Amino acid sequence: MELHDIWFVIIATLWVGYFFLEGFDFGIGVLSGTLARDRAERRVLINTIGPVWDGNEVWLLSAGGATFAAFPDWYATLFSGFYLPLLLILVALIVRGVAFEYRAKRSSESWQRNWERAIFWCSLVVAFLWGLAFANIVRGVPIDADHEMTGGLTDLLGPYALLGGLATLLLFTFHGAVFAALKTTGDIRLRARRAAGGLGIATAVVAGACLLWTQGDSGNVRSLAAVAVAVAALAAALAANAAGREGWAFIFSGLLVVATVATLFLALFPDVMPSSTDPAWSLTVENAASAPYTLKIMTWCAVLATPVVVLYQGWTYWVFRKRVGTQHIAP
Template sequence: MGGVFLSLQGFWFVVIGVLWAGYLVLEGFDFGVGMLMRFVGRDDAERKAVIGTIEPVWDGNEVWLIVAGGATFAAFPDWYATLFSGYYIVFFLILIALIFRGVAIEYRAKRSEQRWRSAWELAIVLGSAVPAFLWGLTFANIIHGVPIDSHGEFSGGLLDLFGGYAILGGLASLALFAFHGAVFLALRTTGEVRRRAKAFAIRLVVPAAALVLAIFVWSAADSGHTDGKWIAAAGLATVAAVLLTLSLGLIVRDRDGAAFAATALAICSSVAAFFVGLYPNVLVSSSKAGSSLTVFSTSSSHHTLALMAIVALIFTPIVLVYQTWTYWVFRARLRGDSLPGEKLLGGSGSRPTS
């Protein structure tokens, strides 16, 4: 474990883990809100409120993905190349889903005809559910292993990416993001919409926690490792499960902010468990041992890693400051039964607690 912090490769591995955690926490609730929008919002005004919770922020949230991809390209070109070319069709489907979801959020509001709105709402639901599932599938495949040949190239077919473990991973992330989104909606809305979001959260917590636990149990049974790394990963996975349970208690007690913090931290713990369990590999090979890609076999030169580390250390805090500020600007809760276009401002500048 100590080696992680002694090498630049280890540093960049951590940076990429942080970027993915940021992406999955932020776009995770965008996905959840998108998946649930037709169910939590029953009429047009309510759906407007539901979408309104992510409208100002979804675009900035998605940049975490762009930066995670760019950072992988810069720091670990061979990881980037093998992953993106090997998971070709999966990534294509993610791209198409993100394209439709992105334009749908904006275009839905442009016309008021029922058919127009329903069509774009369907695009939002599918455009959120498909990547929510496929990201889990992708991460499951990375750690569980897919066929990689002696040149470090993916050598399997499309079906190799849809094994039982990978599908379980996809279902786990789907349920987790749906739950995370429901908790976010409860935090950001009021009235009937909030009541329904909470009901969804309560219903979703059991499948989310069960699936997350199942994927970690399978991983543990699968690996047969008992070294410190796996104990740490198992510990982080347990923390994630505990946080999910905790968030249920908090949402029942109307502590929406704390409940959201708990689900966000549960996602961070899950990502941390994944990256700790993966290290020093970056892509596990399911073919004969020895051809897994590692941080050392795929990295850029010392010069590039060091230079980019300085860039990352300067600019990441700046981004965090202004992105956090935007969440403060849009902290007021929304409700579905106010006049069209009218949004409630929080009382005396602070967030109402119920």
């Protein structure tokens, strides 16, 4: 396997890790505006991810940095062609982060409620836009012989892309509901479990349609196994959730996220950005990659740094592993 193939796998792994961890963050953000009945319950939900949400975003920064260094042509075409959606994602992530930090700075009801609304809307928008972006990347966009995207915003809003956005929104909200049931106590825990059941069924319909569409378009045998894993993981997550086995439900909902993202990258390979204008103009892992020496240096950096990041983040989750309930919320 060539170094550029290895770095495609590494970048795919970083995105899998990001969506596995940040996926339930987005889900909790959406549920804070739909599942929670009052201020105390919103605080409970937000506190389940309070110690870890910023650490989860390290995976996004790593994925972006790795793409910039390993596949500069992919990075340039992606960020120029997807400028508006990626800008909206960036702004929403910034506002969401500020909302987490500033929400409790004042005791005013309107102050706190407005920041809580920002968490809800920014989580919803980002969860939708990530699906929209990746659906376009996998399906292909107009790229010319100079590897520049020639289409406009309307080219990114096709039926498949919109379905992909709705699929990730439902998938992350389902993942977040399972996480909420795992991390909370009392009535909100029971309601999160019930919500997970309904969201799981909706996810099965929408995400299932999106994955089947992806598989039908790509005809890629490699991604077929990932689709099968996703179907089995969703069924197992729903069964574990119905039985009250919240730990297993979270493991299987996480596996569902992993298999779904893996399906997209397996369907994409060996392209990194297909051209819908002419397949010969597509960006591939070979023609979009950096020089072998650059990839070799990056590989050594990844080997040294990755275990430290994973161990530290694992330790953080272990420290904050206990459940949270309204009885833990100060007046």
